[in-house]
Amino acid sequence: MALEESHVRRAAHLARLAISDDQANRFVDDLSRILEMVDQLQQVNTDNVAPLAHPLDATQRLRADEVTETDRREQYQRCAPATEEGLYLVPRVVE
Amino acid sequence: MHDQTVTQLAAALKSGELSSREITAHYLQRIERLDDKLNSFISVTAERALNAAEAADKARADGHAHALAGIPLALKDIFCTQSVKTSCGSKMLDNFVAPYDATVVEKLEAAHTVSLGKTNMDEFAMGSSNENSHYGPVKNPWDLKAVPGGSSGGSAAAVAAGLVPAALGTDTGGSIRQPAAFCGITGLKPTYGRVSRYGMIAYASSLDQAGPMARSASDCAHLMNVIAGHDVRDSTSAARGVPDYTENLDAPLSGLKIGLPKEYFGDGLDADVERAVREAVRVYESLGATVREVSLPHTHYAIPAYYVIAPAEASSNLSRFDGVRFGHRCEDPKDLIDLYTRTRQEGFGEEVKRRILIGTHTLSEGFFDAYYIKAQKVRRLIRQDFLDAFEDVDVLMGPAAPTTAFNLGAKKDPVSMYLQDIYTIAVNLAGIPGISVPAGFAHGRPVGLQILGTHFAEAQLLNVAHQFQQATDWHRHLPALAEENA
Numbered sequence: 221m222a223l224e225e226s227h228v229r230r231a232a233h234l235a236r237l238a239i240s241d242d243q244a245n246r247f248v249d250d251l252s253r254i255l256e257m258v259d260q261l262q263q264v265n266t267d268n269v270a271p272l273a274h275p276l277d278a279t280q281r282l283r284a285d286e287v288t289e290t291d292r293r294e295q296y297q298r299c300a301p302a303t304e305e306g307l308y309l310v311p312r313v314v315e
Numbered sequence: 316m317h318d319q320t321v322t323q324l325a326a327a328l329k330s331g332e333l334s335s336r337e338i339t340a341h342y343l344q345r346i347e348r349l350d351d352k353l354n355s356f357i358s359v360t361a362e363r364a365l366n367a368a369e370a371a372d373k374a375r376a377d378g379h380a381h382a383l384a385g386i387p388l389a390l391k392d393i394f395c396t397q398s399v400k401t402s403c404g405s406k407m408l409d410n411f412v413a414p415y416d417a418t419v420v421e422k423l424e425a426a427h428t429v430s431l432g433k434t435n436m437d438e439f440a441m442g443s444s445n446e447n448s449h450y451g452p453v454k455n456p457w458d459l460k461a462v463p464g465g466s467s468g469g470s471a472a473a474v475a476a477g478l479v480p481a482a483l484g485t486d487t488g489g490s491i492r493q494p495a496a497f498c499g500i501t502g503l504k505p506t507y508g509r510v511s512r513y514g515m516i517a518y519a520s521s522l523d524q525a526g527p528m529a530r531s532a533s534d535c536a537h538l539m540n541v542i543a544g545h546d547v548r549d550s551t552s553a554a555r556g557v558p559d560y561t562e563n564l565d566a567p568l569s570g571l572k573i574g575l576p577k578e579y580f581g582d583g584l585d586a587d588v589e590r591a592v593r594e595a596v597r598v599y600e601s602l603g604a605t606v607r608e609v610s611l612p613h614t615h616y617a618i619p620a621y622y623v624i625a626p627a628e629a630s631s632n633l634s635r636f637d638g639v640r641f642g643h644r645c646e647d648p649k650d651l652i653d654l655y656t657r658t659r660q661e662g663f664g665e666e667v668k669r670r671i672l673i674g675t676h677t678l679s680e681g682f683f684d685a686y687y688i689k690a691q692k693v694r695r696l697i698r699q700d701f702l703d704a705f706e707d708v709d710v711l712m713g714p715a716a717p718t719t720a721f722n723l724g725a726k727k728d729p730v731s732m733y734l735q736d737i738y739t740i741a742v743n744l745a746g747i748p749g750i751s752v753p754a755g756f757a758h759g760r761p762v763g764l765q766i767l768g769t770h771f772a773e774a775q776l777l778n779v780a781h782q783f784q785q786a787t788d789w790h791r792h793l794p795a796l797a798e799e800n801a
Contacts, residue, residue, distance in 0.1 A: 223676075227676055228672060228676075230676075230679065231672045231675040231676040231679065232672060232675075234675050234679060235630060235634070235659070235671050235672060235675040236634075236637070236652070236655040236656050236659055237656060237659045237660060237663070237668060237671060237672070238656035238657050238659070238660040239660065239668075243668075247668070247669065247672055250669055250729055251669065251672060251673055251676070253728070253729070253730050254622060254669070254673055254729060254730060254733075255673070255676075257618065257619055257622065257730050257733070258619045258622050258623055258677075258686065258690075259619075260615070260616060260619045261616060261619045261620060261623070261686075261689050261690060261693055262685075262689070263616075264613070264616055264689075264692075264693050264696065266689060266692035266693060266696070269692040269695055269696060270692070270695060271688050271691030271692050271694075271695065272691050272692070272694040272695035272698060273521060273691060274521055274551065274746075275507045275508075275521065275522075275698060275743075275744070275745060275746020275747075275770075276506075276507060276508060276553070276746055276770065278508070278551065278553075280550055281550055281554075283547075292414065295414045296414050296640075298412075298414065299410075299411055299412055299413070299414060299640075299641040299642075300639070300640050300641060301638060301639070301641075301642075301643075301644035302644070308639050308640060310639055310648075310651055310654060311648050311649065311650050311651055311653070311654055312650075313650075313651055
């Protein structure tokens, strides 16, 4: 499946990654070669094979729906770029 | 002292011949003297280490010390540590001090081991040469022109040069075994889920696994005794008992059935690496093992499947780096989208961006079935290859990498770098354990023998590796750099 610049642009937008025109061209080249290598997968017959998401076929364990964490907001916010009164600061979203 | 194993140092601590303070000061001094050449550490925490060493000596004096109390170790900079920077080799986390410790860090501290610092790595563990670090490449102590392998290249180089007796690494597609091979040390990737991933910065969550890197299999066994086990904070951690990994080390190997996957001895394997590996297999025959050829027919598809699954998981895992809650943030964002996109543009390096874009693309509408679901189906076939092989043999053996360490800057094209991991990557897809042990030299650089076992067969792998190290001395060789002004 050939990769076009529009695919790279769309992926960059979805991944919230700013890329320059130069970079976009380079990524088209790099990603095309990677996907060409990946396309070998299409040679494998996988009829009646179930996808494997977890190497041990384990399922998520359940636990009782009880609060186990203590409030450590101050500690967790110490590594944040900008906070105020316990809130994370971001550029204004609603005028 | 720097040529001693953890096992030897632990005996010296137990007898009182050495104190942890003496050992710790010795290794710190070696880091100070030699690491300028290697760049194997991102952070050295000398003062903390000396304090921890004193606490370990006191615990020993009080008579309630763990067998490894006072042993200096290093942590790949992917493990979260309170009060010490955890960068994951990225500009994105250059200012990040975690508010909690990884489970393995807690366990190592509870055993009174002494962390000397955090080791260099490919950014977010994405790489096979350690050239993708924000903090610059690590050099291979056997030849400063060569890479140490990746992504746990700092840990491998530091152990090989005798800057620390052992270290922790992580392995998503070969990141413990390949650098262990390139640097001439022993490195174990445990079964997926055997060691907790809590506090280990996630790259590809269904593949990532932490493990020990050391001078011997016996040392890896001692470390596994500390770090392995179920953790309620990691929902994928295996809820099953942990054996004493040292118990079985001395078991004889007579009757051991070894399989040599024919796909691991094909095109692309360096002839001198092959010679060293086949010589190692002959050592096993002399120890009473039998050898037969086996086939892992889907080997060729492991790298293609990995480069769908790992980037897909990575693109999702790395979405958390948004400039809001931790890590790098761009200057003067004009709106929220600008904050996200510029923060991520500035914070991530090239290889990380490539993998985020690949993962986002293959998961996106119109491509998901053809790439992601297809890769997961092939993943099942790859795992089945191993399960079928282990019906007939006890362990599989082959090279850890197709060549010895290549030169810095030698692999500019991403795909040629990816193909380096041909013998290690399928193991992560299958979730089985693997160990690389030193098996001689080719072109003056170390060769690693890789030994693979079925799920949760770590004790057997360690036994098989240990017996080889009783019969050979490849693991005792040190690079010339380690002996400079020793």
